[in-house]
Every structure is written in C-alpha cells, then in structure tokens.
Amino acid sequence: MALNYLDWLWHGALRRPYPLHVTFDRAYGNQYTVVFLHGIGASGAVWEEVAGQLNGEPVRVIAFDLLGFGQSPKPVIKYNADEQARAVIKAMSRHKVRKPVMLVGHSMGSLIAARIARIRPDLVQHLILYQMPVYEGLPERGGYRLRRDFYFKLYDAIVDDPTMLLGSSMRAVVLRKAGVSVTPETLQPFARSLRHTIMEQSVLSDLSHIKVPIDVIYGSLDVLVIRGKAETVFTEVPAPLRTHTITQLHRLTPRASKFIAKRITAAAVATR
16 A cells, blocks of 8 residues: 555656666667657567667667556556656656657657657657557548548457457467557556557647657558548648658568668768
C-alpha cells in the first residue's frame, strides 16, 4: 500500500515521468543524434538494423523501450501520447541528449515523436515517421470510411477484451507479420495504447504546429495504415514535408531499415 501510494504521489500527483529502459545507446560520432521510438507491442530492439546501417556515420543512436513495453515500467496509466512523450523527454535529459535531435518513429512511435516535436520544439531538428497511422483528415470517399470503421470496430473489440490476442497460433502469425508481440504483462499497456494514443489521436493537430522538416514513409503493402493523398491529409502542416512509398508491410524489415537509414543520412547532410 505504501509503495502504491508513493507511486501515485510521485508519478501521478507530481507528474514525474517513469524512467525508460535504454535498449541501446551507441556513439559512432558526435555531429548529430538519432532517437528511435518503436511501435505498439514492440521494443527498441526493432531498430537494431537501422542503427547498424548508420555505423560509420558521425552519429549517436539511442533507442528506448516505451512505457508498457520491453523492459520499461508497465504502470497503470492511460498510455496516451502525452504520458509517453513526457517519459521520452525525461529519458533524453537523463541520458544527456541535449542538442536538437532527429526523432525517428515507427507506427505508434511516430505519433509520440510528433507530440514531442510539438511540446518541445527546441529538442527536435527533423522527424522521420515510418508507417504512421493517421485516421484524421482522410478523404470522405466510402472506401476510406469503410476501412476506418472496420479497424475501429476491431480495435474496440481488442480494447474490450485484450486477451483475444493470446492463445491462437493464427493470431500469433498475424501479429508477427505486423511486427507486434503481445504477452500477458503487456496486454493492458497494449489495449490502453491502442485506445488513448492510436484511436484518440491528435497527430494532425500536432503536425500543424511543427516547423522542422518531416519525412513520412509508407509501405504500399501495409494493410494496417490507411494512406490518403498527402496534399489532402497534410494540408495544414506548415513544415517542409516529403512523403515516400516503399514496397513493405507494417513491420521494420531489413529493406525498410536500409531505406530509413538512407533518409536519416540525407536529412543529416541537409542540416549541416
């Protein structure tokens, strides 16, 4: 009881962010820093291939496990973008990531990266957002609405009963194809992240306040992300924004990792 009260006082009432586990932190050089944010049901380990591609560049690469996943704490919280963003910002400070950085997000990590860039623009010099799920600002044509409604019904079912993700070999295959892993201890973080970060998103509002350059990368084979035309979806974004499409599913494959690493290198050259 005392431990729970102290946890509530420190992290709840006083809003002190939970500490994040560092998956890796490597310095190949010191000209710029890249912070990686993984997607729902994953961990910072998904970025190993991208980090390896950057070996030899003058860069520091650091990846965190987001709250609720990997080896980071799994508290009873909402798991919304604000809570995740505050934890990442605190972790960056704790690990002396002080200069403006390049934030690279995958899926849900893209939504969190955008929130960080909005609330702490002084920390961010470039955003690279891979497979970002955007459900706002899509064209009003029936096909888009039908897919969005289908996904939200599925998401509602998972939020109501997250145990449906366990115990089925078929579900395990589908989740693995999407780059997602769910265990009994991550069920609550997964369901709450799905509800409060992915479904109840405000990413277009966040992007409309961001001035740094943005690269948005989508996979043409990704059935989990609905892609509208950039000139429709991102019309209110004031920042220089480029979209890219590669032949990929939702997960981070070696091919996708190589493409992302090239975009990171190109962005670094452009800011020197």
